[in-house]
Amino acid sequence: MFERYFCEGSEDKPKIDFNPHKNIFEITGNSFPEESSKFFIPLIQWLEVYTLNPNEQTHLIFRLDYFNSLSGKFIYEILFTLQKVLQTGKKINISWYFNADDTFIEEKGEEFKSAIEIPFELVQIQ
Amino acid sequence: MDINTTYWFYDRIKTDNLCLLYNGVISDEITNKLIELSDYNINNVEGLSKMKKKASFLMAECFQNIIRHGEMINDLEKNKNNSFFLTRNWDDIYCIASGNLVVKKNIRKIEDQLKVVNSLNKDELRDLYLHVLEHHEISGKGGAGLGLIEMARKSGQKLQYTFEDFDKYMSYFYNQILLQSEDSIKESHTTHAPISDAIIFHKKMKEENILVVQKGDFAQESILPVLKIVDNNLKSVFKSSSSKKKVFHIIVELLQNISKHGFKNQKMSEGIILLGKSESTYIINAGNFIENNKVEELKNHLQDLNKLSIENLKEFYFSKLKERYDPEKRGAGIGLIDIARRTSEPLVFNFEKIDNDKSFFTIHIVV
Incomplete structure (x- = not known):
């Protein structure tokens, strides 16, 4: 099976753990890197290959605290790339976590939900 | 302010x-x-x-x-x-x-x-x-x-x-x-x-009512501690984490804009940022040099944003979000669109020509 994609998070970069073997796909933390394209493009290229032969069920989890507008654009690219899974007949869904009083992350989640076709649930953390 | x-x-x-x-x-x-x-x-x-x-x-x-x-x-x-x-x-x-x-x-x-x-x-x-x-x-x-x-x-x-x-x-x-x-x-x-x-x-x-004024190089490394100070300050100013995040977001976008698009002097992107508050709003001012040949485009972009309603801004935002990433255009102005969606007053901005190469750009944002 396909290699794991892992990136340790930092103050301005999210932790990314995409592990097809364990069926874990998670993006966590803050995202406002200096070079967004350098940070996200390798991940998107990885996803291009993954979507050729994805797991039976891919469950992508977002636990973001903050991201800048350019990261938002790349999150859209990630979701757009993952839409290809739908064409393979395999299953994919997304959980977008947000804190109860955090309308910033909640609204961003709603926007992505309306912009793509993958089943997308917003999950409130108490 | x-x-x-x-x-x-x-x-x-x-x-x-x-x-x-x-x-x-x-x-x-x-x-x-x-x-x-x-x-x-x-x-x-x-x-x-x-x-x-x-x-x-x-x-x-x-x-x-x-x-x-x-x-x-x-x-x-x-x-x-x-x-x-x-x-x-x-x-x-x-x-x-x-x-x-x-x-x-x-x-x-x-x-x-x-x-x-x-x-x-x-x-x-x-x-x-x-x-x-x-x-x-x-x-x-x-x-x-x-x-x-x-x-x-x-x-x-x-x-x-x-x-x-x-x-x-x-x-x-x-x-x-x-x-x-x-x-x-x-x-x-x-x-x-x-x-x-x-x-x-x-x-x-x-x-x-100004909390912080910082002038200097706005490379990522130097904005991180600035952001920490701001974040700390915002925590004491705002009760809700939503408005805190909104302000934080605008500051990140502005600082990164200066860092990316500002006039480079010996590789440094020099700028100034001011954070102030009034009773119910937070005010962010930024200023930096930009190349004269970028002035027209930025001015038009800002003028266009001020003409759009909240609904139109949202549409504009989505159209930019869905555009495929182009390294030449980077975010294609999505940062400023996102800022315009969150302000309570139109964006106030000014360009002051300094010499044949550069102008001083200032922007005033009320959240």
Whole structure:
């Protein structure tokens, strides 16, 4: 099976753990890197290959605290790339976590939900 | 604070490589971040990095003075009346100043200590230091005298100080030290940034409710500590984490815009950012140089954004979000669209042509 994609998070970069073997796909933390394209493009290229032969069920989890507008654009690219899974007949869904009083992350989640076709649930953390 | 405030400050610090002004409550957390930011600033100035330890030490002493004196003033007063902190760098000089309220009846004692400290040479200062260590003298309040002696010893210069009336019972106590590499000590530097500058800056910041002014290079590494200070400050200003995040977001976008699109001077993207608040809103001003050939495009983009309704802005945002990423265009203005969606008033902006290459761009945002 396909290699794991892992990136340790930092103050301005999210932790990314995409592990097809364990069926874990998670993006966590803050995202406002200096070079967004350098940070996200390798991940998107990885996803291009993954979507050729994805797991039976891919469950992508977002636990973001903050991201800048350019990261938002790349999150859209990630979701757009993952839409290809739908064409393979395999299953994919997304959980977008947000804190109860955090309308910033909640609204961003709603926007992505309306912009793509993958089943997308917003999950409130108490 | 309006759009002109940016230039008011910029004009007074334009020959500084770096300038950080802070008007607010000084807590341990803020102290650490301010030192972290100054460390970064110092590292970036040739010939100054040797002084980094000294500078951090002197700053820590300043903060301890502020906190120690602050303890003598009751909490209600403390919250109303912000302390002041400043670091500036020009040439190979590093300037550190602070201002805080002291009870008037203590002024005599502080002044006496300062006079003693300023009258002594290097060896005498060392002797006094050892004497005070042993006998706990010259100060009633836990070693405040020691701090002043150490500041004089480490900087190798006379301490500059002044008192400004606040009310019947209290005065602001300002002190300032200049650090410079030992081979270049010149008297003239005190005229470049007299301690009266600190008072003028603090007064303006109090009048216009400005929390932070930072001028310098806005590379990612230097914006991270700025953002921490802002984040800390926002926590005390806002009850809801949503409005806090909204403001934080706009600041990130503005700083990164300056870093990416600003006029590069020796690879540095120089800019100035001001954060202020009024009763229910938060105000962000930014200013930076941009190349003249980028002015038209940016101006048109901003004018267009101001014409759009919230609904149209949303549509515009989605169209940019869905555009495939183009390395040439990067975000294609999505950052400013996102800002425009979150402001409570139209964006106010101005372009001032400086010379054939560059203009000074200022923007004023009310959230």
